Structures are given as structure tokens and as C-alpha cells.
Amino acid sequence: MLLRIDVNSEETLYSQLSNQIKYGIARGYLMPGEDLPSVRGLASELGINMHTVSKAYATLKEEGIIIINRSKGVKVSDEVLISRDDDYGKIFDKKMTELIAEGLCNGYDKDQFMNKANQLFDEIGGK
Amino acid sequence: MLLRIDVNSEETLYSQLSNQIKYGIARGYLMPGEDLPSVRGLASELGINMHTVSKAYATLKEEGIIIINRSKGVKVSDEVLISRDDDYGKIFDKKMTELIAEGLCNGYDKDQFMNKANQLFDEIGGK
Amino acid sequence: MLLRIDVNSEETLYSQLSNQIKYGIARGYLMPGEDLPSVRGLASELGINMHTVSKAYATLKEEGIIIINRSKGVKVSDEVLISRDDDYGKIFDKKMTELIAEGLCNGYDKDQFMNKANQLFDEIGGK
Amino acid sequence: MLLRIDVNSEETLYSQLSNQIKYGIARGYLMPGEDLPSVRGLASELGINMHTVSKAYATLKEEGIIIINRSKGVKVSDEVLISRDDDYGKIFDKKMTELIAEGLCNGYDKDQFMNKANQLFDEIGGK
DNA sequence: GTGGTCTAGACCACC
DNA sequence: GTGGTCTAGACCACA
Numbered sequence: 001m002l003l004r005i006d007v008n009s010e011e012t013l014y015s016q017l018s019n020q021i022k023y024g025i026a027r028g029y030l031m032p033g034e035d036l037p038s039v040r041g042l043a044s045e046l047g048i049n050m051h052t053v054s055k056a057y058a059t060l061k062e063e064g065i066i067i068i069n070r071s072k073g074v075k076v077s078d079e080v081l082i083s084r085d086d087d088y089g090k091i092f093d094k095k096m097t098e099l100i101a102e103g104l105c106n107g108y109d110k111d112q113f114m115n116k117a118n119q120l121f122d123e124i125g126g127k
Numbered sequence: 128m129l130l131r132i133d134v135n136s137e138e139t140l141y142s143q144l145s146n147q148i149k150y151g152i153a154r155g156y157l158m159p160g161e162d163l164p165s166v167r168g169l170a171s172e173l174g175i176n177m178h179t180v181s182k183a184y185a186t187l188k189e190e191g192i193i194i195i196n197r198s199k200g201v202k203v204s205d206e207v208l209i210s211r212d213d214d215y216g217k218i219f220d221k222k223m224t225e226l227i228a229e230g231l232c233n234g235y236d237k238d239q240f241m242n243k244a245n246q247l248f249d250e251i252g253g254k
Numbered sequence: 255m256l257l258r259i260d261v262n263s264e265e266t267l268y269s270q271l272s273n274q275i276k277y278g279i280a281r282g283y284l285m286p287g288e289d290l291p292s293v294r295g296l297a298s299e300l301g302i303n304m305h306t307v308s309k310a311y312a313t314l315k316e317e318g319i320i321i322i323n324r325s326k327g328v329k330v331s332d333e334v335l336i337s338r339d340d341d342y343g344k345i346f347d348k349k350m351t352e353l354i355a356e357g358l359c360n361g362y363d364k365d366q367f368m369n370k371a372n373q374l375f376d377e378i379g380g381k
Numbered sequence: 382m383l384l385r386i387d388v389n390s391e392e393t394l395y396s397q398l399s400n401q402i403k404y405g406i407a408r409g410y411l412m413p414g415e416d417l418p419s420v421r422g423l424a425s426e427l428g429i430n431m432h433t434v435s436k437a438y439a440t441l442k443e444e445g446i447i448i449i450n451r452s453k454g455v456k457v458s459d460e461v462l463i464s465r466d467d468d469y470g471k472i473f474d475k476k477m478t479e480l481i482a483e484g485l486c487n488g489y490d491k492d493q494f495m496n497k498a499n500q501l502f503d504e505i506g507g508k
Numbered sequence: 509g510t511g512g513t514c515t516a517g518a519c520c521a522c523c
Numbered sequence: 524g525t526g527g528t529c530t531a532g533a534c535c536a537c538a
Contacts, residue, residue, distance in 0.1 A: 012513065019225055026228035039526060049515050054526075062316075065232050067389045070526045071522045078389075084234040087341070092230060097247055098146055099222055104153035105192050107211040108219065110248045117244060120224055121237045135321045135332075139537065176538050266528065273479055280482035293511060303530050308511075319486050324511045325537040338488040346484060351501050352400055353476055358407035359446050361465040362473065364502045371498060374478055375491045393522065430523055510537080518530075 001029040005046050013048055017056035022065065025080055027124050032081060036066065036074040063088075128156040132173050140175055144183035149192065152207055154251055159208060163193060163201040190215070255283040259300050267302055271310035276319065279334055281378050286335060290320065290328040317342075382410040386427050394429055398437035403446065406461060408505055413462060417447060417455040444469070 001024045005016055024030040036042075039057060043050040057074055060066040064085055068074050077083075103113055128151045132143055151157040163169075166184060170177040184201055187193040191212055195201050204210075230240055255278045259270055278284040290296075293311065297304040311328055314320045318339055322328050331337075357367055382405045386397055405411040417423075420438060424431040438455055441447045445466050449455050458464075484494055 022232050023228040026231035052514060069388065070393065073525055080232050082234050088233050092235065095226055096243060099226055100247055100251060101150040101153035103219060105149045105207055106215050106219065107209050113244065114241065116223060117240065120220065120227055124227060134323065179538060276486050277482040280485035306529060327510055334486050336488050342487050346489065349480055350497060353480055354501055354505060355404040355407035357473060359403045359461055360469050360473065361463050367498065368495065370477060371494065374474065374481055378481060433523065
């Protein structure tokens with residue numbers, strides 16, 4: 001799977017990285033249980049520091065999306081796409097509420113929001 | 128409209144402020160063309176620094192949601208809820224894609240996403 | 255409150271730090287809402303790196319024990335000693351089970367365990 | 382006695398192993414003087430590296446919980462559950478103090494701590 | 509002033 | 524080989 005980093009983006013590097021990995025999983029490019037590149041390997045491939053990759057991985061680990069094993073490396077969690085932390089529900093609600101409110105302020109009414117969601121779901125996964 | 132700031136939140140103060148104003152507009156608490164409090168007035172009311180309010184207003188102006196007029200003060204844009212900057216389309220797509228991807232990683236499939244969106248739209252628009 | 259770091263300990267520096275802060279709170283040396291030293295201030299005081307202190311603070315923040323505010327600094331959570339994350343219950347059970355098992359292997363039966371707990375609670379807090 | 386290793390756990394493999402053996406002894410599944418599997422045998426049974434089992438056994442020997450004899454193999458110490466190294470007293474105090482402090486920070490007061498200890502002792506000893 | 513991010517390079521523990 | 528810890532020093536955003 002191809003990962004790209006834009007050093008000029010306002011988004012932090014580690015956030016770009018974790019978002020792209022989430023997207024890769026959602027998209028099916030990365031399967032549950034699949035190995036991810038090593039911290040140092042990915043860092044040198046992307047031309048960024050090892051600690052930045054490490055932080056991206058650490059946040060994904062906290063969210064239960066990947067599994068980190070000190071000596072064996074990093075892999076996508078086997079339960080990703082299935083399990084759901086109860087605490088995550090609140091975070092998800094807050095994020096979606098913010099997106100809805102911001103969308104409404106920019107002229108996206110309910111129908112348009114739903115259509116856009118439909119379209120993006122179709123783009124992400126034929127499955 | 129009542130604005131609340133949580134100084135213990137991880138979210139920056141100015142971000143909390145702009146998000147709440149967007150929510151207020153979406154919810155119908157703030158109408159297009161309606162006046163907003165002055166920078167100084169809102170700052171003292173919330174007990175926060177003037178620069179913080181100023182920054183929140185500046186980002187909302189940047190997004191075309193409010194109008195700042197040196198002599199006449201601050202008001203909600205008349206075209207809010209209607210007009211849409213083309214540039215915003217890309218940002219909105221990116222944000223929604225991230226939300227969908229993250230949701231999928233946590234077990235929210237398309238149906239659950241849509242149901243949740245429906246529910247939150249009802250909460251917002253039911254006023 | 256006095257914090258001490260032993261660079262020769264097997265325990266990581268940031269873990270020593272977070273444990274001592276927890277102890278300080280339990281002991282009443284640090285009260286809910288009280289300010290903690292700045293990241294850089296504490297680092298120079300202890301003669302360790304800023305990032306090490308930062309990591310200790312970050313883990314305590316994750317556990318809901320302290321509040322970190324980018325521009326205002328760090329303080330003990332107002333709800334510490336009261337609130338309890340549901341997820342923490344499992345972690346606590348696991349830690350206590352391990353302690354009980356290890357104690358039994360070294361000749362601490364139930365009575366001795368309870369007496370020791372009693373004694374240490376008395377030492378920690380007259381309250 | 383059944384030992385289970387979770388390669389996805391954050392805990393190191395050798396630590397999982399030694400903790401489970403301690404638990405087995407506490408629980409009565411392993412009796413003082415009882416033979417333990419050979420390093421090679423246990424490693425192949427669990428599908429892990431020989432060095433990992435060896436390290437787990439070495440730490441248990443260090444703690445005086447098991448006896449390793451080059452020619453006769455490995456067995457649970459005859460004095461386990463009875464004898465106590467004086468050095469262990471300090472370690473035990475430190476571990477319990479940390480557990481108490483962390484518990485207090487999460488709202489477990491003395492009564493709740495004692496009740497939980499009681500409950501877990503009953504679960505362990507009920508065999 | 510505060511904490512957060514990123515870089516660079518060291519050493520250690522685990523397997 | 525892997526990730527984790529610690530150091531040192533830079534720059535940025537927030538208030």
C-alpha cells in the first residue's frame with residue numbers, strides 16, 4: 001500500500017500517516033492481521049523521522065486499530081472492522097455532529113449530506 | 128445564544144468557540160444576518176483573552192460563515208446555509224472520508240453510519 | 255512536592271515519574287486542581303530531558319489523572335480521587351490478581367496481604 | 382496445567398509466562414515440589430522460542446519460586462508459599478503501594494480496595 | 509510563558 | 524531483526 005506525506009500540509013505528519021492507514025484499512029488495501037512496515041523502514045521510505053512514524057503507530061495502537069509487538073513488528077488488528085470500543089461511540093458522535101454543523105453552515109442540507117456519504121462509501125468500498 | 132468554554136478540554140479555546148458558533152447556526156439559534164457579540168464583549172463574557180475570540184472570528188470569516196465589518200461589528204453571513212465556496216467542497220470531502228474510514232475501522236458499516244447521521248440530523252433540526 | 259528520579263533503576267524514568275505523581279496525589283501532597291510544574295521546568299529540576307517528562311505527563315493525561323492545557327500548563331484533574339473509567343476496572347483487577355498471585359508464591363497468605371494493605375493505607379493517608 | 386500465550390498482548394511473552402506460573406501456584410494448579418516442563422518441551426508446546434521460556438524460568442528462579450537443576454530439570458520450589466526472601470518484602474511493599482496509589486487516583490478508596498482483594502482471593506482460593 | 513511536533517542519533521530489551 | 528527509551532536542540536501554535 002502506498003503512503004504519501006505532505007510536509008507542507010497543516011496537518012501533522014503523524015496524523016496524516018494514521019489517517020492514511022485508517023483509510024487503507026477501510027478501503028481494503030490493508031487487511032486485518034496484515035503486517036505493516038517497520039517503524040524505521042517506513043520512516044526511511046517516507047523520508048521522515050522514525051519517532052514520527054512511531055507516534056502515528058502509537059495512536060493507532062491506542063485506538064485498537066493495530067497491534068504492536070516489540071520484537072515481531074506491527075500489524076493490523078484482527079478485530080478491526082468488527083469490534084467497537086464503547087468510549088469510541090461518544091467521540092464518533094461528536095465528530096459527526098461537528099461535520100454536520102459545519103456542512104450545514106456551508107449549504108449542505110440533510111439530503112446533500114446523505115448523498116455525499118453514499119457517494120464516498122461507494123468510492124471506498126465495492127464490498 | 129449561550130456559548131460555553133471548557134478550559135480543561137484538549138480542544139483549543141478558539142476551536143471550541145468556532146465549532147459552537149457553527150453548531151448554533153446549524154441548530155437555528157443564530158440566523159443568517161444576525162449580529163454576533165463584539166470581540167471584547169464576548170471575551171469578557173467568557174472570561175477569556177480577546178485574541179482568542181478574535182482568532183475564532185477570523186477563522187469563521189475565512190470560511191465565509193460570518194462577516195466582519197470594522198465599523199459595524201460582526202454578523203452571521205446572509206448567505207450562510209445557502210452559498211458554498213467550491214474550495215470547501217474538497218475540504219468537506221476529505222473530512223467526511225476521514226470520518227467514514229475511522230468509523231469503518233471501529234465497526235461502523237454504511238447502514239450504521241447512515242442511521243447515526245439521520246439521528247444526529249434529527250437532533251439538530253428538531254429544535 | 256518533592257520528586258526523585260533514580261537513573262539506575264530498572265523502571266523507566268517516565269514510569270517512575272508518573273508513579274510518584276500518583277503517589278503524591280494519593281498521599282494528599284498534590285490536591286485536585288493543583289498546578290504541576292511545567293514540562294521544561296520539571297525536566298531541568300530533575301536533570302532529565304523535557305521529552306521524558308512530557309511522556310510521563312501524557313500517560314497520566316491518558317489515564318484521566320491530570321489535565322494538560324497547551325498554553326496554560328498542567329494540573330491535577332478536578333475529578334481525580336472520584337471518577338472512575340469503566341475500562342480501568344479490568345486493568346485494576348488484573349494488576350491486583352497478579353500482585354496476589356506473586357504474593358502467595360512468596361508466602362503472603364490472605365491475612366498477611368490484608369494486614370499489609372491496611373498498614374500501607376494507614377501510611378498513605380490519615381484521611 | 383494449561384498455559385496460554387497471547388502474542389498480541391502488550392506484555393512480553395516471558396512475562397506472561399512467569400505470571401501464569403505464579404498464578405498457577407497461587408491457584409493450587411501447581412504444587413510445591415512439582416515438576417515443570419523442560420525449556421525445550423514447553424517452548425515447542427507453546428510455539429515460542431526456547432530463549433523466551435528460558436528467560437521466564439530464570440526470573441522465577443531469581444525470585445526463589447522455582448528450582449532449576451541442570452540434570453534433573455525444573456520444579457516448583459518446596460518452600461514456595463512458605464519462605465520469604467527479605468528482599469522481596471521491599472519489592473512487595475513498593476508494588477502494593479503503587480497499586481493503592483493508582484487505585485486511589487481512580488476512585489478506589491480503602492473499603493473498595495479491601496472488598497476487591499477479598500473477592501479476588503476467594504476466586505483464586507476457591508479452586 | 510506554555511505544550512506539541514519534528515529531527516538526529518544513541519543505547520537497550522526482546523525474540 | 525524488531526520497537527522502546529532517552530537525550531539534545533530546533534521551530535511552531537496557543538493564550
